[in-house]
Amino acid sequence: MPNPKSFTLHSTQAVGWIPFFKQLKDLPQTNAYSDYAKLSWKNKKACDYLFFSGNEPDLTDSILSSSSDFDKFLDKSKNYRGALALRNIILTSNANNVKELFCETLPKGKSIGYTPYRNLISRSLKVFSYQKGVGGRGSEYEPSIRYDETGVYVTHTVLFRIGHIGNLAAKLLTGQFAPKMKMRVDYEIRHDGHYAVLFSGSYIPNQKWHLNGHGAWSHDMMKNKLHEIVSIFNANGKSSIAKGNYPSHKIDIL
C-alpha cells in the first residue's frame, strides 16, 4: 500500500479595521466619502460616526506574519473590526483517491473585532469603551470543501458589522442598519500540485492580507468609489453580502 502523500499549503491571515478621523473635514482631500456625505444629512452622519469610531491599529506586518503573534494581537488589542485565518492546512492523498484535509481557523469568536466608543459631543479622542462588533454580533461560515475533476477547493468566511452606535441606533439616526462586512478566502489545489488563493473582502473596512507570512494584498477603503460606498451604506444590513460585489485578489502558487 503506498504511503500517503502530504502537502502543506501556505496559511492565510487577515485583519480589517476602520481608519480613525476626528471629523469629516480631516479626511484626505480626494475621497468619495466626502461626496457621499454631501448627498444628505443622514449620509453625513453615517460617515461621521463611521470614521469617529475608527480604530488606531497597533498592527505591524510582523504581527500578521506569525500565527502566535497574530493570536496575541487578537487577544490583547481591540483595534480591529474583523479578522480571518485559515492555517496549518495539510492535504493528504491516501489510496483509492481519498483525500484528507486538516486546517485551522481562528478560535471561535476571535474573528469578530471591536468598535471603539468615544464621546461624540466633546469629540474626545479617549475611548471610554470598546464594544465587540456592533452589539457583539457577527457570524462565520465554517470551512467548506469540494473534491472534483479540477482539484480540491477549500474556503472560509467571516461576517461582521461595523458602526458606531449599535444596530438599532444606527437605524434610527441614519435610516440604515449597520452594514454587514465580509472577508473570505478560497483555495484551489489542482491535481498537478499547483494551487491558487483568492482573497475577497467588502469595500469597507481597510484590510491587510498575509499569505505564508508575507503581505499578499491590502484594500484601502479610502480609495472606494462613490457607487461602491453607496452599495455598502444602502445595503441596510442585508444585501451587502451579495456575491461578487467585492474587491478580490488572486495569487497563483506554482
Next chain:
Amino acid sequence: MNGNTNTRQQSTWAFRLFFQALKRLFVNNRKEFLGQLTEYLQSDMLVPLTKNEERFVHVKSYDTRHYFLNIEVFISFELHKNKGAQVVLSALAKKAAKEDHKYHFVIEPGLEITGGQLLYYTFSNLTSFENNRKDFIQFIQEEYSSIEDIREENTYYWNILKQSKDNNTTSEIPE
C-alpha cells in the same frame, strides 16, 4: 440637639436609599437578568425566519463578562431545523475554551462538504430582557444564511478560480 439627630437620620436614610439603588443596579438587576437569560437559553428557542420557516437555536458556547456598569453575555450558536439537546450553560462555558477551531475532512472525488454558519450575539442588561430577546430574533433574521445560500456562494467563488486557471492575472508568488 434634635436638629443634629434629624440631619443624621436623613443622612442615614439617604445612604440607605443610595445603597439600595446601587444594589438594585449592580446586584439584583444582574441576577434577575442572568436568571431570565439562562431560562431563555435553556428553553427550546424556536426563532421564526420567515412566515413559513423557523429554526431552533443550538447554543455552542457562553461567556459572561462583568463590567462596572453592566454585564454582557456573549454566545455562539447554530441554527437547525431540529431541536437541540438541553444545554448546561456552565459546561458550555468550559467547552468554549476547547480547540474546536481545528478541522479534519475525509473526502472522495465528487464529494462536497458545506460548512455551516456559526453566529455570535451579545446580550446586555443595559436594556430589558424583552428588548434583548426581540433584538436577538431580529439579528438572526438578518444574519441567517442557509446551507443552500452558502453552497451557492462557494460555487460562485470556486468558478472564478476555475475560470482563471489558464488566465493568470497575478504573478506574485510569496516565498
